[in-house]
Amino acid sequence: MRTLDFSPLYRSTVGFDHLSSLLDSVNRGDANQTSYPPYNIELLEKDKYQITMAVAGFLEEEMDIQTEKGTLTVVGKKAGEEPGARNYLHQGIAARNFERRFQLADHVEVTGARLANGLLYIELVREIPEAMKPKKITIGSETAALIDVNKQSAA
Numbered sequence: 001m002r003t004l005d006f007s008p009l010y011r012s013t014v015g016f017d018h019l020s021s022l023l024d025s026v027n028r029g030d031a032n033q034t035s036y037p038p039y040n041i042e043l044l045e046k047d048k049y050q051i052t053m054a055v056a057g058f059l060e061e062e063m064d065i066q067t068e069k070g071t072l073t074v075v076g077k078k079a080g081e082e083p084g085a086r087n088y089l090h091q092g093i094a095a096r097n098f099e100r101r102f103q104l105a106d107h108v109e110v111t112g113a114r115l116a117n118g119l120l121y122i123e124l125v126r127e128i129p130e131a132m133k134p135k136k137i138t139i140g141s142e143t144a145a146l147i148d149v150n151k152q153s154a155a
Contacts, residue, residue: 036098037076047126051102056118057095063120065113072102072110074120107132 039053055063055076064075076098105126112123 034098036094036096037100039100041102047128049108049124049126051122051124053100053120053122054118055115055120057093058115058120060115063115065110065122067104067110070104070106072104072122072124074098074100074102074122 037054039051042050042052044050051072053074058076058078062077062079064073064077066073066075078095078097104124107128108124108126110122111125114121
């Protein structure tokens with residue numbers, strides 16, 4: 001496994017020290033996760049995303065979706081069927097339990113989820129708080145004032 005050197009990044013940035021641990025956790029997570037169930041991540045429009053997971057055979061009550069500390073976790077647990085209850089000649093439809101984790105960027109929130117035709121759709125949106133939006137700082141002789149760049153552009 002290759003280790004990345006972030007020291008050049010730290011010379012010109014402030015507050016990105018968590019980036020190294022985030023990349024390490026994502027790298028460790030990829031090694032532990034299987035490819036089941038398959039999924040897509042789409043950018044629908046600016047700051048709107050959708051995760052689509054192929055979960056054929058799962059019912060709504062067998063799915064659990066949670067977010068905690070920037071991690072989206074999707075769990076599927078099939079209701080237990082007695083082994084040998086069915087006599088499959090071929091079983092190609094996977095109906096095994098799974099847990100899939102996604103690291104969410106700052107200010108990305110899940111806004112909804114729906115299950116249709118064997119696909120689970122999870123809607124996400126990035127909402128930047130007003131305090132995080134760009135502000136212009138004027139230089140004055142006595143005091144500095146903040147000017148909202150968005151309001152100034154609209155005028």
